[in-house]
Amino acid sequence: MRTLYLARHGEASGALTDAGRSQALLLGERLADVPLTEVFHSPVRRAAETAALVSSALKSVRVSVSPLVGDYLPYAPSAIELAPEFASVALAHVADYSTQQHEVGPALANRALAEFTAPVPRSDLIITHSQIVCWFVRAALGAPTARWLGINAANAALTIIQYRQGWPPNLVTFNDQSHLPPSLRWTGFPTERRSAW
Template sequence: MTRYLYLTRHGEASPDGHGLTAAGRRQAALLGERLRDVPFTAVHHSPVGRAAETARLIGEHLPGVPLHACEAAGDYVPYVPTREELSPEHADRLLDFVHQFPDHEQGAALARQALDLFTGPAAEGTAHELVVTHNFLVGWLVRAALDAPEWRWLGVNHCNAALTVIRYAPDRPSSVLLFNDMAHLPAELRWTGFPPELRV
């Protein structure tokens, strides 16, 4: 009854944000190669083009594993904090950031749905599931796994085609086994999606 949830952000996006660059396609293929021996039951992916393309390229290395487009795996703000939840020195910047994105009510509903669909122990046996998504949802699910405050998805950032794995078992708290792991990517394909000051 243990669930292993594999999370990845789509590969590097083209300038219009719909598809992938050549580097993004290579990132997706390399991640697929890394994951080819995992006994996945399903791959869930955002319906947004860059994530759908990433999922398709990963899926080429996972024969027989079904791909499912899922709105809950989409690109949205999962939670909008109140000013009172934030430290005064960061509140203005963080609130300005989240308020540049629309449809907060829909995002909150999808974030609740994502928790219902993707987290917690499996119904039976051992499940391995992959979600190909966007930066915000990875942050939201990692935050939830660590029982951090809801606003703390902010600042949890994920590189393109990096890998995060969360384990959910019935007899213990959820645990983050890997976060933002880029071991499958060569140096020139790492840290895409991050501004220079966040690259280490």
């Protein structure tokens, strides 16, 4: 069985904020006793800083940078793939990604799934970005490719997916923030949505 631990980087404004550093350290404490095979992280600064802080709590776990879990657009849906009531907002969100993120994203997203979901005996941690966590969750649930939109990963929240031969992927947990105090939870969400929690 392969177990994949996915986490969005800590809160950042370019580099990690003070809150983001605290989130990363607490995530590391949460994972300190997990027998991880390797930690992979996005090349982007906020993810690399998060990975360094998380791995400081781990016991001799190899840390590797991987463009497969970088900051890109995994899939750009057409309007026809989206429910009419949120198509305009979703398409505006997709338009915020750069031309390069549009161009390289789909191939990287498919390679990431091929690389990290094969049912081999490993337990890997991936420190990445919200849309990449959402892409893995969408794939695990067998949802349409456009459905990564509408899912959101909070900063330093933990998502766990297990892969076994001959069995559908098992989404063990999504957006688990039990390692964070209330003041550090739900960052990375729009303010109006955070106020509900």
